[in-house]
Amino acid sequence: MQLKSMRVFLEDKEPQESGPPVHCSEPGCNKATRHSKPHCCDHIKQMTYVKNVEGELQRREKEKRQLTKERRLGKKSHLVGEALAVLWEHQKVTAPGLTRHIDLSHQQSTVLLRSLAKHGYVTLRRNKRGVLTATACFGEQLPNRDLP
Numbered sequence: 584m585q586l587k588s589m590r591v592f593l594e595d596k597e598p599q600e601s602g603p604p605v606h607c608s609e610p611g612c613n614k615a616t617r618h619s620k621p622h623c624c625d626h627i628k629q630m631t632y633v634k635n636v637e638g639e640l641q642r643r644e645k646e647k648r649q650l651t652k653e654r655r656l657g658k659k660s661h662l663v664g665e666a667l668a669v670l671w672e673h674q675k676v677t678a679p680g681l682t683r684h685i686d687l688s689h690q691q692s693t694v695l696l697r698s699l700a701k702h703g704y705v706t707l708r709r710n711k712r713g714v715l716t717a718t719a720c721f722g723e724q725l726p727n728r729d730l731p
């Protein structure tokens with residue numbers, strides 16, 4: 584799960600302190616930092632970039648829950664963008680195949696491909712073995728998701 588790996592990233596565990604201790608440069612905060620970084624862990628977590636990454640990961644988890652409930656995703660959703668990138672590269676992908684590119688269950692992957700079909704980005708078909716397969720309706724150019 585992404586949020587977990589993010590936390591691991593923030594809670595750097597390697598004790599490789601070297602040089603004199605550095606203290607957080609945020610006004611009013613005097614906590615020692617790790618690896619001579621300019622900010623303590625608490626203040627790193629408050630940075631806009633880190634908050635944005637966390638926000639994106641939360642948005643992605645929310646979209647996955649939507650897929651689990653069989654709800655199709657809107658054009659501008661994060662996972663639709665990721666699936667389009669996979670299709671742009673491969674032109675064709677099966678529901679199980681998509682789970683090798685995006686961390687989804689088979690069922691979530693199926694609903695995601697149906698979302699793409701609903702927006703006209705792919706055509707769906709079952710292959711000889713009955714596996715749902717999406718074929719891109721676009722070539723070199725990724726579809727413009729800002730268009731209505």
Ligand SMILES: [Zn+2]
Nearest residue numbers: 607612623626
């Ligand atoms: Zn601090």
